[in-house]
Amino acid sequence: MTYQDALNKAKEKIDSLDAELILGFIQNQTREKIFSNLNSNLTSKKIKSFNALVEKRRKGFPLAYITGKKEFWKSEFNVDSSVLIPRPETELIVEEVLKEGLNKKIILELGTGSGNISISIKKENPEVRVYATDISINALLIAKKNARLNDVDNIIFLNHDWKKEWLFPDLDIIISNPPYVDKNSLNKDEDGVWFEPEEALFSERFGLQDISIILEKSIFFLKEEGKLFLEHAPSQAEKIASISEKIGYINLEQKKDLNKDIRVSILTK
Numbered sequence: 001m002t003y004q005d006a007l008n009k010a011k012e013k014i015d016s017l018d019a020e021l022i023l024g025f026i027q028n029q030t031r032e033k034i035f036s037n038l039n040s041n042l043t044s045k046k047i048k049s050f051n052a053l054v055e056k057r058r059k060g061f062p063l064a065y066i067t068g069k070k071e072f073w074k075s076e077f078n079v080d081s082s083v084l085i086p087r088p089e090t091e092l093i094v095e096e097v098l099k100e101g102l103n104k105k106i107i108l109e110l111g112t113g114s115g116n117i118s119i120s121i122k123k124e125n126p127e128v129r130v131y132a133t134d135i136s137i138n139a140l141l142i143a144k145k146n147a148r149l150n151d152v153d154n155i156i157f158l159n160h161d162w163k164k165e166w167l168f169p170d171l172d173i174i175i176s177n178p179p180y181v182d183k184n185s186l187n188k189d190e191d192g193v194w195f196e197p198e199e200a201l202f203s204e205r206f207g208l209q210d211i212s213i214i215l216e217k218s219i220f221f222l223k224e225e226g227k228l229f230l231e232h233a234p235s236q237a238e239k240i241a242s243i244s245e246k247i248g249y250i251n252l253e254q255k256k257d258l259n260k261d262i263r264v265s266i267l268t269k
């Protein structure tokens with residue numbers, strides 16, 4: 001069976017781009033290389049592996065978990081099923097933090113997952129001091145690996161649960177893309193999410209429980225005029241505005257993603 005035959009068959013079941021990327025992964029070749037070798041033959045072992053992965057993808061298993069890689073901001077990150085797959089909308093938080101003139105600022109990230117946010121920021125600002133935390137040890141192991149792969153040194157990775165005690169130095173910036181999805185609001189057929197770690201996605205109280213904890217505790221660890229950058233669902237924007245006013249943040253900016261939905265709130269102490 002040639003590459004072309006395998007792709008034709010796979011495209012009856014899954015998206016063509018996904019099929020091409022899976023074949024590239026199996027053959028350890030770029031998509032361009034696959035296209036220039038369409039008449040090459042696949043061994044029977046490779047055909048079997050390819051078909052098995054196509055079937056997995058057909059059942060909704062995310063492409064990034066199959067290839068083990070995901071592009072985010074300006075870099076590539078390793079992912080496996082212990083971390084959330086970095087989303088394009090999360091690049092907004094990186095973009096906003098990078099506008100801050102970071103120099104030697106002290107940053108805490110709550111819920112670093114694959115490390116995509118902290119690593120992207122530190123890569124462009126090697127002088128900042130970054131504490132990147134997560135409740136999941138497996139996520140932290142992936143994040144550390146990603147820091148090495150991206151030649152980023154000196155991020156301090158910590159195992160920490162924001163529902164428990166906090167012990168951090170005074171901070172200039174806190175960043176978080178916490179779990180904020182209301183489990184009951186999700187469509188059962190939603191592509192891929194059911195394969196991602198539950199603790200990375202879902203939060204109680206209509207998706208607001210973790211956000212509320214982070215809003216309440218962060219204010220005690222931020223320096224005067226320090227800022228909290230928080231990703232959330234567009235539908236949570238108003239609620240976040242009212243909670244943060246009650247807590248005592250003095251300023252709130254809300255930023256829209258590429259779909260023109262409010263996705264990031266920036267709160268000043």
Ligand SMILES: C[S@@+](CC[C@H](N)C(=O)[O-])C[C@H]1O[C@@H](n2cnc3c(N)ncnc32)[C@H](O)[C@@H]1O
Pocket residue numbers: 083084085086087090110111112113114115116117133134135136139160161162163177178179180199200201
């Ligand atoms: C939505 S993911 C964000 C991952 C990554 N920062 C990103 O933006 O792609 C949320 C992360 O928060 C972590 N998390 C969930 N509950 C937590 C808690 N109570 N304390 C610390 N981290 C937690 C999860 O393990 C997960 O890695």
